[in-house]
Amino acid sequence: MTKQNGGKDPGYFLDLEEGVVGRELFVSEELYEREQEQVFARAWLLIGHESLIPKKGDFFVSRMGEESVLLTRDRKDKIHVFLNSCPHRGMKICRYDEGNSKVLECPYHGWGFSLDxxxxxxxxxxxxxxxxxxxxxxxxxxxxLANYKGSIWATWDPEAPEFADYMGEALLHLDTVLDSRDGSEGGSIVLPGIQKCIVPSNWKFGAENFVGDIYHNHSHASVDMVGIGPSGKGRRDDEEMMTANKTIMRCWNMPMGHGGISSLQLDDYPYAPVYRDYPEIDAWFKECYELRQERLGKKARLLGAVGTIFPNMSYHGTQPRSMFVWHPHGPNHMEFWRFYLVDKDTPDSVKDVLRHYYMRYSGPAGLTEQDDLENWNYATAASRGVIARRRPYNYQLGMGLRTRQEGIPGDVCERLMTEDNQRNLYKTWDRFMQGQSWTDITS
Amino acid sequence: MAENERLARLLLTSEIEAFFYEEADLLDLRRYSEWLELLHDDIHYWVPMLRNVKYGSHEQYEETPTKGGISWIDEGLTTLTQRVQQIETGIHWAEEPLSRISHLVTNLRVSKVEGGWEKPTAVDTRCRFLIYRNRVETETDFFVGKREDSLVRQGDNWKIIKRKVILDQNVLTAKNLTFFF
Structure with a gap:
């Protein structure tokens, strides 16, 4: 069944009741162009973090979809996001990654712009x-533009709902990344150094992986065998916490396409060590854990693992804690940006252990992520052919098991293994691509 | 400069060159465990990222910091050993099947010597590298940059105690860094 768009063939195949999605979504030039207009020019996108521009006159060059944008802090301390292209003749005004200046002067004819x-x-x-x-x-x-607990988001569409409405209860999951480890609101900062790399993969592979693909754990067997986790085994230690306590891990999703994996402790449990290799660090995390319990009460039982905010922002909630963006870069490539987070007041010794762990886990040199990038690369490449395109991808895992779980915001799947979140992501994608109004998209 | 010292310089430079060529061979012949033997227990292996910054601020801001910052790679022997172990599992998909890699090492200079040219105990070196990677069918990457290495003498052998890699890229043009510099 091909979904119809006002009687016209939308140019792609999607049957979410059957759980199948056409391969053209991942390889078609024409759909890619339409995504720029229908998805990236409308949706809320992650730009960066306020800690990247702490002082008046600071700027940081980011992206929205394919386009370069400037994140600035003007002399009145107000944060802005602008297209990084001179209105006069289009020159990319700023070709630095970041800096501080009173005026941004275009190199071509010299038009100068203040940071407002x-x-x-x-x-x-x-x-x-x-x-x-x-x-x-x-x-x-x-x-x-929205500043949510330090993370900066923006949309080009004046009709778009406010950020809080766009996010809904997904904010409660995003909080597990942005709030301080002791449960106090916000307080995160981005570590200097943003990893950026070009991956020969359609951007949606990143988005759908992080929206809650527990099924792909298979591909990480090698890193689990080697044991890069901060307790010397596996790749993360959230499992440690889960075996010590009665914890359920579930995939959650929201009508706007957002989804992720979070855990819920069934009671107020004591801390279980998750940085066994580093006793001093573990002591800091234990202290934070107890403060968080004290501060948040029952709400502290929700622990975030990963998630995707529609369309192309993803996060790792705890180990390794970061936010990232899958920027579209042609149908067969994406530009992958990763921002690593710590609490502002993290002791240097903790920060040092964390940053080493982040780098050995994530990014192009990360022992875990390398295998993801390889899979997405060759999935894109092997889906381009005419014969390949006749066979839609299978998303039938965990069909019909959608339910609710008190303590985990959103719809969840009864079982851990599910592709309900991917089906939900493409349902939203379809609504955007059909050019539906915000009322229809959000209904 | 005395004749003896000139000769000693030449010999030492040649010795270090031979060491780096042998190292490159071990990597390119995929003898990873033997390559690990060339590393000092306290090795600092660091590949900073390079930022586009304003003229005059390169020294301060171009490289991402090793202290309190994120780089492409910033680690010691434990993680380097884990990288080798991961390849050896045979199911590390980013290197399975293995890539075909060739290291070219050139422009070598010994920039600092401890203990004198004739009986050096430690040296600092600078060189350029070109790493060619070809994998699966036609996938091809070139990585070019500068390497700053520190070597210390342990018995009859040199051990690499510091490797700083200046990879001449901003946005990484390759999908990953699964190889060793």
Missing amino acids: GRLAAVPHQKAYMDVLDTEKWGLTEVAK
Whole structure:
């Protein structure tokens, strides 16, 4: 069954009742172009974090979809996001990764912009004979911007719902990344050094993997055998916490396409060591854990593992704690950006252990993630052919097992192994691609 | 410079060159466990990321910091050994089947010597590298950059105690870094 769009063939095959998704979603040039318009020019996208621009005049170059954007803090301390392209002749205004300046001057003809986006300096302005209205020729600014516990989000669509509405209860899962380990609100910072790499994979492979694909654990057997986890085995230690206590791990999802994997402790359990190789570090985490329990009460029983915020932001909640973005980079490539987080007041000794662990787990040199990138690379490559495209992908795992679980916000699957979150992600993707109104998308 | 010292410099540079060629061979011939033997127990193996920064601030900001920051790779012998073990599981999909890799090492200079040229106990070196990686069918990557190594003498052998790799890229143009520099 091909879903119909006003009687017209939408150009892709998707039958979520049957649990199948056409391969053209992952390889088609035409769909990719349409995604830029229908998904990336409308949805809320992660830009970065306020800790990347702590001072007035700071800027950080990020991306929204395919396009370069500037994250700035103006002289009144207000945060902005602008398209990084001069309104005059299109030149990429800023080609630094980050910095501090009163004015961003375009290298081409010298138009200068203050960090609030105003056109502040025009060479030979008299020659414009008063025709140029500088008020109208400032930088292209996003329609809406949100600062959620330090993470900065934006959308180009003025009709988009407010960020909190777009997120719904997914915020409670995102909190497991952004809140301090002791349960106090926010307080995270990004460690200097943003990993960026180009992967020959469609961006959706990253999004659907992190939306809750516990099934792919198979591909990480080698790293589990080697044992890079901070207790000297496996790759993470959340399992340790789970065996010590009665904890259920579930995939959750939201109507907007967001989803992830979180754990719920069935009671207020004492701390179980998750950094056994580093007693000093473990003591810090124990202290934080107890403070969090004290502060949040029953809510502290929710522990985040991974998740995807539609369309292309994902996170690791605890080990290794980070936010990342799968930027589209043509149908067959993505540009993968990863921001690693710690609490602002983390002792240096803890920070040092964490950053080493983050790097050996994640990113292009991470022992875990390398295998993911390889799979997504060759899944994209092997799906391009005409014969390959005749066979849709199978997403039938855990069909019909959607339920609710008190303490885990969102719909959950009765069983741990499920692809309900992927089906849900593509349902939202389909709504965006059909150009549905926000009322329809959010219904 | 005395004739003896000139000769000693030449001999030492040649000795270090031979050491690096042998090292490259061990890696390219996939004799990873033997390669690990060349590393000092306290090795610091570091591949910072390079940022686009304003003229004049390169020294301070171009490289991501090893203290309190994130790099491509920043680790010691334990993790390097785990990388080898992972390849040897035969199910590390990013290196299974194994890539075909060739290291070219060139522009070698011994920049610092401890203990004198004739009986050195430690040296600092600078060189350039070109790493060619070809995998599966046509997948091909080139990695070019600078390497700063520190070697210390242990008995009859040199051991690498510091390797800093300046990979001349900003956004990594390859999907991963599964190989050793």
